[in-house]
Amino acid sequence: MRRWHLLMAGMVILFLLMTTYLNAAPAGPPIRIGASLPLTGRFSEPGTAAKRGYEVWVKIVNDTGGMLGRPVQLTVLDNASVQRTAVADYERLITVDKVDLVVGPFSSFLVIPTSEVAARYGYAFVEPAGGAPGVFNRGLRNVFFAQPASGDKQADPFAKYILSLPADVRPKTYAVVSQDDPFALGVVERMKALLTAYGKIKLVLDEVYPADLTDFRAIATKIAALNPDLIVGGTILEDSIAQIRAYREAGYQPRGAFFTTGPSLPKPFREGLGRATEGVFASMSWFAGSKDYQNAEFVAKYVEMFGGTPDDIEEDSANAFTVGQVLQQAVEKLKSIDNKQLIEELHRGTYRTVVGPLSFDAVGRPKGGFMLLQWRGPKFLIVWPSNRAEGKPVWPKPRW
Amino acid sequence: MSLPPTSVLIQVAIGGLLTGGVYALLVSGLTLIFGVMRVINIAHGAFLVLSAYLAYWLFTLLGMDPIVSIAVLAPLFFVFGVLVQRYLIARVRQEPGLLVLVTFALAITLEGVMGSLWRTTGRSVRTAYTGEVVPLALGDLTVRLPIVQLVGFAAAVIALGVLYLLLTRSDLGRAIRATIQNPDAAQLVGVNVALVRALTFGAALASVAAGGAVFSLIWTFNASSHEAWISKMLSIVVLGGMGSLPGALVGALIIGVAEAVAAVTITTYLSPIVSYLILFFILVFRPQGLLGSRIREA
Numbered sequence: 001m002r003r004w005h006l007l008m009a010g011m012v013i014l015f016l017l018m019t020t021y022l023n024a025a026p027a028g029p030p031i032r033i034g035a036s037l038p039l040t041g042r043f044s045e046p047g048t049a050a051k052r053g054y055e056v057w058v059k060i061v062n063d064t065g066g067m068l069g070r071p072v073q074l075t076v077l078d079n080a081s082v083q084r085t086a087v088a089d090y091e092r093l094i095t096v097d098k099v100d101l102v103v104g105p106f107s108s109f110l111v112i113p114t115s116e117v118a119a120r121y122g123y124a125f126v127e128p129a130g131g132a133p134g135v136f137n138r139g140l141r142n143v144f145f146a147q148p149a150s151g152d153k154q155a156d157p158f159a160k161y162i163l164s165l166p167a168d169v170r171p172k173t174y175a176v177v178s179q180d181d182p183f184a185l186g187v188v189e190r191m192k193a194l195l196t197a198y199g200k201i202k203l204v205l206d207e208v209y210p211a212d213l214t215d216f217r218a219i220a221t222k223i224a225a226l227n228p229d230l231i232v233g234g235t236i237l238e239d240s241i242a243q244i245r246a247y248r249e250a251g252y253q254p255r256g257a258f259f260t261t262g263p264s265l266p267k268p269f270r271e272g273l274g275r276a277t278e279g280v281f282a283s284m285s286w287f288a289g290s291k292d293y294q295n296a297e298f299v300a301k302y303v304e305m306f307g308g309t310p311d312d313i314e315e316d317s318a319n320a321f322t323v324g325q326v327l328q329q330a331v332e333k334l335k336s337i338d339n340k341q342l343i344e345e346l347h348r349g350t351y352r353t354v355v356g357p358l359s360f361d362a363v364g365r366p367k368g369g370f371m372l373l374q375w376r377g378p379k380f381l382i383v384w385p386s387n388r389a390e391g392k393p394v395w396p397k398p399r400w
Numbered sequence: 401m402s403l404p405p406t407s408v409l410i411q412v413a414i415g416g417l418l419t420g421g422v423y424a425l426l427v428s429g430l431t432l433i434f435g436v437m438r439v440i441n442i443a444h445g446a447f448l449v450l451s452a453y454l455a456y457w458l459f460t461l462l463g464m465d466p467i468v469s470i471a472v473l474a475p476l477f478f479v480f481g482v483l484v485q486r487y488l489i490a491r492v493r494q495e496p497g498l499l500v501l502v503t504f505a506l507a508i509t510l511e512g513v514m515g516s517l518w519r520t521t522g523r524s525v526r527t528a529y530t531g532e533v534v535p536l537a538l539g540d541l542t543v544r545l546p547i548v549q550l551v552g553f554a555a556a557v558i559a560l561g562v563l564y565l566l567l568t569r570s571d572l573g574r575a576i577r578a579t580i581q582n583p584d585a586a587q588l589v590g591v592n593v594a595l596v597r598a599l600t601f602g603a604a605l606a607s608v609a610a611g612g613a614v615f616s617l618i619w620t621f622n623a624s625s626h627e628a629w630i631s632k633m634l635s636i637v638v639l640g641g642m643g644s645l646p647g648a649l650v651g652a653l654i655i656g657v658a659e660a661v662a663a664v665t666i667t668t669y670l671s672p673i674v675s676y677l678i679l680f681f682i683l684v685f686r687p688q689g690l691l692g693s694r695i696r697e698a
Contacts, residue, residue: 212628218663238522248531
C-alpha cells in the first residue's frame with residue numbers, strides 16, 4: 001500500500017517536472033512594464049479595449065516562457081482621460097515605481113504630453129493609438145506608433161489599386177457620398193486628392209450628409225442617373241448598409257465600390273446586406289480573421305479571457321497587443337531592457353505583428369500601410385498588398 | 401444647385417409619397433394622444449424604435465416577416481399603452497409641464513434598456529424582398545418602386561384605414577372624438593373619459609407598433625435613433641395640425657416629398673433639416689397647422 005503511494009507521488013513529481021520543463025516557466029525577477037490608460041472618462045471605451053490588448057499580450061508572453069526568460073508584470077493606472085493625470089502617472093511609474101519599460105496610453109491627446117515625460121527619462125515609448133501629426137513633429141526619438149499608418153491613409157491602397165488598373169478598364173468617373181464625420185471626411189478628402197489629381201478621374205457628385213440621415217433613396221436615384229463608374233462612401237456602419245440598399249433599389253450598379261467603415265465590421269455588414277456585399281472594398285489595419293503573426297493566438301486568448309466571439313474584438317485591443325509584440329521582439333533581439341539601446345533598436349528593426357510587419361522612421365512614424373480587403377461571397381479577404389493577399393481583387397465588381 | 405433630370409424628380413417624388421405614407425402611420429398615434437389628452441408624447445419615437453427592435457427580433461429568431469409580426473406587436477403595445485396611461489400618465493395629468501417630462505423620462509429609460517439589450521450597432525431587417533423593386537412604366541419613364549416601400553405603404557394605408565373606421569364607425573371612436581372636442585361635455589353626456597384616454601393611448605401605441613414593424617423593413621435604427629425621429633414626427637404633427645388625423649396624413653406626405661426633392665435639388669445635407677424649416681414657417685404663419693383648429697382654453 002505504502003509503496004503504491006510512493007509510486008503515485010513519484011509520478012506526480014515527474015509529471016510536474018515535465019510540464020515545468022515543457023512550458024519553460026519564466027524565472028527570475030519580473031520585467032515590470034507600466035502604462036497609464038483612460039479607463040474612465042471620455043476615452044474609457046477604447047482605453048479599456050487597449051488595456052485588454054495589453055493583458056492578452058502579457059498572458060501570452062508569460063505562458064510561453066516570458067521575456068528574456070523573465071516573467072512580465074504589467075501595472076496599469078487610470079488617468080480618467082485627463083492629460084495632467086496621465087503625465088503624473090508616467091512620472092510616478094518611472095521615478096517612484098521604477099518600472100523597467102513603459103507603453104503608451106490611448107489617443108494622440110494623451111500620447112503627446114506623456115511621451116515627453118518618457119523622453120525626459122530616456123524611456124522608449126511604443127504607443128497604440130496616437131497617429132496625429134502633432135505626435136511626430138516635436139523631434140522626439142523615443143516615440144513609436146504601433147499602427148500601419150495614420151487614419152486618412154486608408155484611402156491609399158484603394159486609390160493605388162484603381163490607378164494601377166489598365167487604362168481601358170480604369171474608371172472614368174466617380175461619386176463621393178460621405179457622412180459629416182472627421183474620420184470619414186479625412187479618408188474621402190485624401191481619396192479625392194489621389195483619384196482626381198493623379199488619376200484624372202472625374203468627380204461627378206460630392207455629397208456630405210449629416211449623421212442622422214437614414215434614407216438614401218433620393219440621392220441614390222440621382223447617382224443612378226449620373227451612373228459614375230465608382231462610388232466612394234464615407235460611412236460609419238448603418239449608413240453603408242442604407243447606401244448600398246438604396247443603390248440596389250435605384251438600379252445603380254457601379255464597377256467598383258469603396259466604403260470607409262462598415263464593410264470592415266463583417267458581422268453586422270453581412271447581416272444587413274447579405275449577397276449585396278459582393279465585391280465591396282474597404283481598408284483595415286487589423287481584422288479578427290487575419291493570418292498575421294500571432295493573430296490566431298491573440299484572438300483565441302482574448303476570447304478565452306474576456307468571452308464573446310472574435311468579431312467582438314476591437315481594433316484598439318489589437319493595436320495595444322501590437323505594442324507588446326514590437327517591444328518583445330526588440331528586447332529579445334537586444335537581449336537587454338536598456339531603454340537607450342532599445343530606442344536605437346526600434347529605429348533599426350522590422351517587427352512582425354498582428355497588423356503586419358512594422359518599421360519606423362526617424363520620428364517614429366510607421367512606414368507601413370493599410371490592407372485593402374474585398375468582399376467575396378461570405379468572406380472579407382485581403383487583396384492587397386500582394387505579400388499578404390488571400391486573393392486577387394475582382395474588377396469590375398459583380399452586381400450587388 | 402443644379403436641377404436633376406425630370407425623370408429623377410418624378411422617381412424621387414413618388415418615392416417621397418411612399419415614404420410620406422409610412423410617416424403618416426408613424427405619427428397617427430402621436431396626434432391622437434395629443435388630441436385626446438393634450439399630451440405631447442416625447443416617448444413616441446422610443447416606442448417606435450422598441451417596436452422595430454421587437455420586429456427585428458421576431459424576424460431574426462423566428463423568421464417572422466415584420467408585416468406578419470404586426471399581429472403580435474399591435475395587441476402587445478395596446479396593453480402596454482393602456483398600462484402606461486393608467487399608471488403613469490393619469491397620475492400626473494394635472495401638471496401638463498410635468499407630463500412632458502414624464503414622457504421624456506420614459507423615452508430615455510427605453511433608450512437605456514434598448515441600448516443594453518441590443519447594444520449600439522445599427523439594425524434592420526433583411527427579408528428576401530429587401531432591395532428588390534417593381535418597375536412601373538409611366539409612358540417613356542420606368543419608375544422603380546422598392547418592394548419594402550410598397551409593402552410599408554400598403555401596411556400603413558391598411559392600419560390607418562382601420563384607425564379611421566375605429567374613430568368614425570364605433571362607439572369608442574365617437575367617444576374619442578367627443579373627448580377631443582370637449583372632455584368636460586363628453587363626461588357630462590356619459591362618456592367615461594378616463595377609460596377613453598387609456599384606450600386611446602393603447603390604440604396609439606398599437607399604431608406605432610405597426611409603424612415600428614414597417615420601419616424595421618425600410619430603415620436602419622439603433623437605440624438612440626428615436627431622438628431624430630421624434631423631432632421629425634413632431635414636425636409632421638404640427639404641420640398637419642396637432643390632434644388632427646387627416647392633418648397628420650397631409651403633413652406626412654408633404655414632408656416625405658419635400659425631404660426627397662430637397663436631397664436631389666439642393667443637397668442631402670439639407671434633407672433632414674427640411675422638416676424643421678417647414679415647422680418653423682408653419683409656426684410663424686399658421687400655428688394651428690394646416691388642418692388643425694385653434695385650441696380654445698376655457
